[in-house]
Amino acid sequence: MNAHLADCRDLDYHRGYDVSEVLASWLDQQTSAVLLLDLMLRAEWLDKGADLPLTAVYQRDLQGGERGYRVCVVDTGLAVSPDDDGTAVFAAAVATGAAVYRSGAPIGLAPLSIPKPWGREIWYTGIEERGVCCFVDEFGGETPIPWLQLATAGMLGPADTPPVLLKILDPLPEPVRGDLYFELHHEKREVYVxxxxxxxAWPDGVGAIRYGFSPKRIEAAGGEREFRQQYLAAVKAYEVVRRSIDALPADQSVGAELLDQEHDLREQMNAFTRLRPLRTGDVVKVPLLLPHSLQHGVRTVEFQTPVYERQIISFAQEVLTQSHWDTEEAVEQMSLIAPAEEALDVVQSGEGVTIERIVSFEDFKAYRVSLASGARWQPGFESSYGLLMSVAGDVRFGELSIAPEQAVFIPAAACHECVVAGDQSAVMLLATPTG
Known part of the structure; x- marks a missing residue:
């Protein structure tokens, strides 16, 4: 930070990292119009961690009441002179392209595209070394999620705990190439819509997810132990030919005989599994330890536990993120049969608003909210935050417009109404941490 900023008029400057205490004191004193606060953020998402020095610039906001404020967070010096006042300092922070957050209001989430061998993921709340998602204001200003979480003292969720992960899975429409890893999780809970x-890819409109295993094959094997042995042998046989193809030089084509062998062994391996049909609007709850693989051309919104862990059982392409498959360990521990599909719980119905509980996991809950034309709905969270995405129709939420596949972050204790825009109905997905 420029040394002379602390001398600007009508500005309160603090060094130190107790955001809650300093911010509360400034709001209570009602003296200077602007607060400047040096922060230090521990970037745990980086390989060995790192401390990021930041500067938060707060300005009183009468629209938010006596304790209302707007805030920008920057990691660069601000271009102001000693003759400037606090308002100019805040304007300089905005000029860097940072998002302006208004206390208590919802704020947009900027999508971040992450390429995958099978297509791409579109993250909205991801915080990893591969990418950090941003909050975005109505003017296009963007700020990394953890920066504003730290500066708002928990209003947007704790800076040391990643939010529930919201993303879109967008597989390529090509068979095999667009099929995801066949994998399982020990900690990460997932739900797809x-x-x-x-x-x-699917002319009849019915796609699929590879989801557990075929009960008939388990029965034919003579029991679960024998089934696991037979399936492991099939995967191992396929892995040999898969790695032979992956090891070929980039400029060398795969011979017809090797391609035929790959196809036959892949079909034999996949014959052990079960394909669950999927249509638009279907919900898939992925239990821990159940192997699964979303198939090509099936686009989904996913809420998941914000941890990166998985065991890859097989993949019909070269795995770029690790040098091995986890087949033997996974086959020993995996669940074989998917649980029966259950109807969603309707938790609210009436006055043009229907809310269905999609899932209630230990760490988060998710809902589908359907609004008729002209309906109004106000989500409420007393002690936590919410993530809201439109999947059909346009809605107005507070000062924000939300079109399909746009998402917003709802702070704790926010009091804003969601209104359908236009004559069409709307469908939204909502997630909030448990507890």
């Missing part, structure tokens, strides 16, 4: 099935 299907938003689109590619008509070129």
């Amino acid at each position: 299907v938003t689109h099935v590619d008509s070129g």
Whole structure:
């Protein structure tokens, strides 16, 4: 930070990192119009961690009441002179392109595209070394999520705990190439909501997810132990030919005989599994330890536990993120049969508003909210935050417009109303941490 900023008129400057205490004191004193606060953020998402020095610039906001404020967070010096006042300092922070957050209001989430061998993921709340998602204001200003979490003293969730992960899975429409890893999780809980099935890939509109195993094959094997042994042998046989193909030089084509062998062994391996049909609007709750693989051309919104852990059982392409498959360990521990599908719980119905509970996991809950034309709905969270995404129709939430596949972050104790825009109905997805 420029040394002379502390001398600007009508500005309260603090060094130190107890954000809650300093911010509360400044709001209570009602003296200077602007607060400047040096922060230090521990970037745990980086490989060995790092301390990031930041500067938060707060300005009183009468629209938010006596304790209302707006805030920007920057990691660069601010271009102001000693003759400037606090208002100019805040304007300089805004000029860096940082998002302006108004206390207590919802704020947009900027999508971040992450390429995958099978297509791409579109993150909204991801915080990893591969990428950090941002809050975005109505003017296009962006700020990394943890920066504003730290500066708002928990109003936007704690800076040391990643938010529930919201993302879109967008597989390529090509068979095999667009199929995701066949994998399982020990900690990461996931729920998918299907938003689109590619008509070129699935002409009848019914896609699929590879989801557990075939009960008939388990019975034919003579029991679960024998089934696991037979399946492991099939995967190992396929892995040999898969690695032979992956080891070929980039400029060398795969011979017809090797391609035929790959196809036959892949079909034999996949014959052990179960394909669950999927249509637009379907919900898939992925239990821990159940192997699964979303298939090509099936686009979904996903809420998941914000941890990166998985065991890859097989993949019909080269795995770029690790040098091995986890087949043997996974086959020993995996669940074989998917639980029966259950109807969603309707938790509210009436006056044009229907709310269904999609899932209630230990760490987060998710809901589908359907609004008729002209309906109004006010989500409420007393002690936590919410993530809201539109999947059909346009809605107005506070001062924000939300079109399909746009998402907003709802702070704790926010009091804003969601209104359907136009004559069409709307469908939204909502997640909030448990507890």
